[in-house]
Amino acid sequence: MWQPLLLIILISPVQAQAAPKAAQSTCIRCHTDLGNPFDAPVKASAQDIHFQNGLSCNSCHGGDPTRDKPEEAMNPAKGFVRQPARKQVVTLCASCHSNPDYMRKYNPQARVDQYSEYLTSVHGKKLQTGDPNVAICIDCHGHHGILAAKNPNSSVYAPNVAATCGRCHSDPQRMKSYGIPTDQQELYTKSVHGEALMKNRDLAAPTCNSCHGNHGATPPGVDSVANVCGQCHVMQWDLFNQSPHRKAFEDRQLKGCVTCHQNHEVVQPSDAMLGAEDSATCPICHEKGSAGYAAAQEMKSAIVGLQGRLNSSSQLLEGAQRAGMEVSRPIYQLAEGRDRLVLARVQIHRFNPAMLKKTIMEGDSIAGASEQSGMQALADLAYRRKGLAVSAVILLCMIGLLLLKIRRLKSS
Amino acid sequence: MMARLLKWGDWLEERLGWRAAQELIEHKEVPVHRHTIWYYFGGMTLFLFAIQVCTGIMLLLYYRPSAETAFESVQFIMTEVQFGWLIRSIHSWAANLMIGAAFVHMFSALFLRSFRRPRELTWVTGAFLLFLSLCFGFSGYLLPWNKLAFFATKVGTDIAGVVPLVGPFMLRFLRGGDEVTGATLTRFFGFHVAILPAIATVFLSVHLYLVQKHGMSSPPFVDPDKAPKMKFIPDFLMRDLVGWLAAVTVLAVLAAIFPWELGEKADPFAPAPAGIKPEWYFVYMFQTLKYIPSKIFGMDGEILGIMSFGLLGLLLVITPFISSEPRRGRRGLLPIVGILVLVYIIVLSALAYRT
Numbered sequence: 001m002w003q004p005l006l007l008i009i010l011i012s013p014v015q016a017q018a019a020p021k022a023a024q025s026t027c028i029r030c031h032t033d034l035g036n037p038f039d040a041p042v043k044a045s046a047q048d049i050h051f052q053n054g055l056s057c058n059s060c061h062g063g064d065p066t067r068d069k070p071e072e073a074m075n076p077a078k079g080f081v082r083q084p085a086r087k088q089v090v091t092l093c094a095s096c097h098s099n100p101d102y103m104r105k106y107n108p109q110a111r112v113d114q115y116s117e118y119l120t121s122v123h124g125k126k127l128q129t130g131d132p133n134v135a136i137c138i139d140c141h142g143h144h145g146i147l148a149a150k151n152p153n154s155s156v157y158a159p160n161v162a163a164t165c166g167r168c169h170s171d172p173q174r175m176k177s178y179g180i181p182t183d184q185q186e187l188y189t190k191s192v193h194g195e196a197l198m199k200n201r202d203l204a205a206p207t208c209n210s211c212h213g214n215h216g217a218t219p220p221g222v223d224s225v226a227n228v229c230g231q232c233h234v235m236q237w238d239l240f241n242q243s244p245h246r247k248a249f250e251d252r253q254l255k256g257c258v259t260c261h262q263n264h265e266v267v268q269p270s271d272a273m274l275g276a277e278d279s280a281t282c283p284i285c286h287e288k289g290s291a292g293y294a295a296a297q298e299m300k301s302a303i304v305g306l307q308g309r310l311n312s313s314s315q316l317l318e319g320a321q322r323a324g325m326e327v328s329r330p331i332y333q334l335a336e337g338r339d340r341l342v343l344a345r346v347q348i349h350r351f352n353p354a355m356l357k358k359t360i361m362e363g364d365s366i367a368g369a370s371e372q373s374g375m376q377a378l379a380d381l382a383y384r385r386k387g388l389a390v391s392a393v394i395l396l397c398m399i400g401l402l403l404l405k406i407r408r409l410k411s412s
Numbered sequence: 413m414m415a416r417l418l419k420w421g422d423w424l425e426e427r428l429g430w431r432a433a434q435e436l437i438e439h440k441e442v443p444v445h446r447h448t449i450w451y452y453f454g455g456m457t458l459f460l461f462a463i464q465v466c467t468g469i470m471l472l473l474y475y476r477p478s479a480e481t482a483f484e485s486v487q488f489i490m491t492e493v494q495f496g497w498l499i500r501s502i503h504s505w506a507a508n509l510m511i512g513a514a515f516v517h518m519f520s521a522l523f524l525r526s527f528r529r530p531r532e533l534t535w536v537t538g539a540f541l542l543f544l545s546l547c548f549g550f551s552g553y554l555l556p557w558n559k560l561a562f563f564a565t566k567v568g569t570d571i572a573g574v575v576p577l578v579g580p581f582m583l584r585f586l587r588g589g590d591e592v593t594g595a596t597l598t599r600f601f602g603f604h605v606a607i608l609p610a611i612a613t614v615f616l617s618v619h620l621y622l623v624q625k626h627g628m629s630s631p632p633f634v635d636p637d638k639a640p641k642m643k644f645i646p647d648f649l650m651r652d653l654v655g656w657l658a659a660v661t662v663l664a665v666l667a668a669i670f671p672w673e674l675g676e677k678a679d680p681f682a683p684a685p686a687g688i689k690p691e692w693y694f695v696y697m698f699q700t701l702k703y704i705p706s707k708i709f710g711m712d713g714e715i716l717g718i719m720s721f722g723l724l725g726l727l728l729v730i731t732p733f734i735s736s737e738p739r740r741g742r743r744g745l746l747p748i749v750g751i752l753v754l755v756y757i758i759v760l761s762a763l764a765y766r767t
Contacts, residue, residue: 020594057572085664238767324669324670324671324673326490326491326497326670326671326674327485328487328674328676329487329491357699383496384497384668385669388664388665388668390660390671391661391664392664393659395657395660395664396661398657399657399661401657402650402653402657404655405650406647406650406651406654409646409647409650
C-alpha cells in the first residue's frame with residue numbers, strides 16, 4: 001500500500017525543480033541542433049499542454065538544463081533519467097497529478113484521483129504484479145506533445161477514445177495471453193453509441209471509458225451492468241429494477257440490459273426486438289404458451305397498433321396540409337401522441353402489459369382526435385371546392401350577362 | 413316607389429348638390445383606340461384596393477397585434493372563424509394582385525406617355541400610391557408573425573439600416589428597437605392599418621380627382637379630337653365590371669385551391685430558414701443586392717445598390733419633368749428605358765426563383 005506513495009516521494013524532487021525558460025534550455029537547443037530524429041520531442045512540445053503551462057523537459061527527465069555541456073545537463077547525479085521505466089512513469093505522472101496543492105495552481109477543478117483509480121483498474125493491478133504490457137498513462141495520453149482531453153486532436157478526446165483503446169484491445173497478438181476478445185472496437189463502431197459519437201459527433205454518446213471507467217478501467221460485473229447503462233438510461237433502469245426480470249436475471253446470472261441489447265454492439269432498438277417473432281429477443285427465454293410469451297405478444301401488438309394509428313392520422317393530416325388546409329394544431333397534438341409511443345417503448349422495460357395499456361390508450365385517444373381533425377379538414381376542403389364551383393358558375397353567368405348587355409349596347 | 417326615390421333625391425340635391433357630380437359622370441367619356449385595354453388596370457387596382465380595405469376591416473375583428481398572440485389569432489381566423497380562411501386568403505391574394513395591377517397600370521401609363529401636360533401630378537400621385545402599396549405589402553407581411561415573415565422583415569429592415577446617414581435611425585424607427593421583436597410587430601400593425609391608409613386616402617383622393625378633372629389621356633399617336641369615344645357610364649363601367657368579376661373569380665379560385673399558408677410561428681432564437689426571399693415585388697432588388705460586389709470603386713457595393721434603387725424611385729416620380737417630347741415619327745428614349753427596366757425586373761426575379 002505504501003509502495004506508490006514512496007515512489008511519489010522519491011520522484012517528487014524532479015517535479016519541484018523550476019522549469020527554465022525554453023529559450024535558456026540546453027535540452028531544447030541541443031535536440032534542435034541534432035535534427036531528426038532527436039528533435040522530435042522538441043517539435044512535439046510546441047503543442048504540449050505541459051510546455052504551455054511552463055513545464056519543460058527536466059520536469060519529467062530531471063537533469064540541469066541551465067548547464068551548457070550535455071554531460072552536465074544530463075547528469076544522473078542531478079536526477080536525470082533518460083527514459084523512465086514503465087512502472088516509474090505512472091508514479092512520475094502521479095507526482096503532480098495526484099497532488100491537489102500543485103494541480104490547483106493550474107486548474108482548481110482538476111481531478112487528482114487518477115492514480116488511485118488506476119491502481120484499482122485491471123491495468124494498474126497487472127502493472128503492480130509486474131506485467132509491463134498493460135496500459136500506462138503515456139499509452140493513452142502520449143508522452144511528448146500531450147494534448148488536453150478536450151482538444152479534438154487528443155487521443156483521449158471522446159470520439160478518439162475507441163481507437164486509442166483499440167490500439168491494444170484490437171491487437172490479437174497482444175491480447176492473446178489475456179484470453180479476451182479483440183472485436184470490441186469493431187462492434188462498438190457499428191453500435192448506436194459508436195455511430196452517434198463518431199459519425200454524428202454527439203459528444204453526449206458513450207465511448208469505452210463511459211462504461212468501463214477510464215483510469216479505473218474494469219469490465220462491469222454481472223450485477224453492475226444495469227447500473228452502468230442506467231447512468232444515462234435512467235427511466236429504463238428504474239423500470240427494469242421494478243420488473244420481474246430483475247430477480248430472474250440475477251438468478252440466472254444474466255447481465256441485465258446487455259442480455260437483450262448486446263454490450264459493445266448495442267444496435268438501434270426497434271419494435272422487432274419485442275414479441276414472438278424470430279427477430280424478437282423475448283422467445284429466447286420465454287417458450288410458446290408461457291405467460292411471458294403471451295405478455296410479449298400483447299405488448300408488441302399494443303405498440304404496433306398505436307404506431308399504425310399515429311401513422312394513419314399523420315398521413316391524413318399531411319394530405320390535408322398539402323391541400324392547403326391549416327392543420328398545424330392537430331399536427332402539433334399528434335406530436336404528443338408520438339411522445340406517448342416513445343413513453344410506451346420505455347415502459348416496456350417494466351414488462352407489465354397492464355401498465356403499458358394506460359399509455360397506449362392515451363396515445364390512441366390523441367391519434368383518434370388527430371384523425372378526426374384530419375377528416376374534418378378534408379371535409380372542409382371538399383366543401384370549399386363545391387362552394388368554389390357554385391360561386392364560379394354564378395360569377396361566370398354574371399360575366400356572360402354583362403357581355404351580352406355590352407354587345408346589345410354596341411348594336412344599339 | 414320611384415316617386416319616393418325621386419323625392420329623396422330632391423331632398424339630397426337641395427342639401428348636397430349631388431346632381432352636379434351625376435352630370436359630370438354622365439358626360440365623362442373614354443377614348444377608344446387599340447390601347448384602350450390598359451385603361452382598365454387603374455380601375456382594377458382601385459377595385460382590388462377596395463377588397464383589401466373590406467377584408468382588412470373584417471380581419472381586424474379577430475387579429476391581435478402582439479408577438480404572443482398574432483400567430484395564434486391568425487390561426488384562429490383560419491380554423492375557427494366562419495369563412496375566416498376565405499377572408500384571409502382573399503386579403504393576401506388580392507394584395508399581390510393589386511400590386512401586380514398597379515405595376516401594369518404604371519408601365520402602361522409610362523409607355524403611353526399618359527403623364528404629359530397637364531397630367532404630371534396625376535403621375536406623381538400615382539407613383540406615390542405605388543410606393544405606398546409596396547409599404548402596405550412590407551408591413552402586412554410581418555403581421556401573421558410566422559418564421560418566413562420574421563426573417564424577411566429582419567433582412568428588409570437590415571437593408572434599410574445601411575442607407576447612409578439616415579440608415580441607423582430608419583432601422584430603429586422601423587423595428588422599434590435594435591432587433592425585430594414584438595415592438596416591431598405592433599409598429600408595423602400601426603403603419604398597416606392607420607398611418608399608411610391615412611396617407612393613401614389623401615393621395616388616392618387627389619389622384620382620382622385629377623383623373624376626373626383631366627379625363628383619360630390619349631396616347632401621342634391618337635388625335636383626341638378625331639378618336640372615337642365611349643361613355644364612361646354605362647359602356648366603360650360595364651367593361652370594368654366584367655374585369656372586376658373576373659378578378660373575383662380568380663381570387664375565389666386562388667383562395668379555395670391555394671389558401672394562403674400560415675407557416676410556423678416566428679422564433680427569434682431559431683436559425684433563419686434556408687432560401688428566405690421577400691415578396692415577389694421586392695425579389696429583383698434583393699437579387700440585385702446579392703449580385704453586387706462588396707466594393708465598387710472603393711465604395712460599399714450594398715450601399716451603392718440601395719442608393720441606385722432610391723435614385724430609380726426618384727426618377728420614376730419626376731419622369732414627367734425630365735422626359736422630353738420625341739420628334740415626329742420617333743419613339744424616343746423612354747420606351748427603351750421602360751422595356752429595359754421591365755426586362756431587368758423579370759430576369760432578376762426569375763433568377764431568384766430559379767435558385
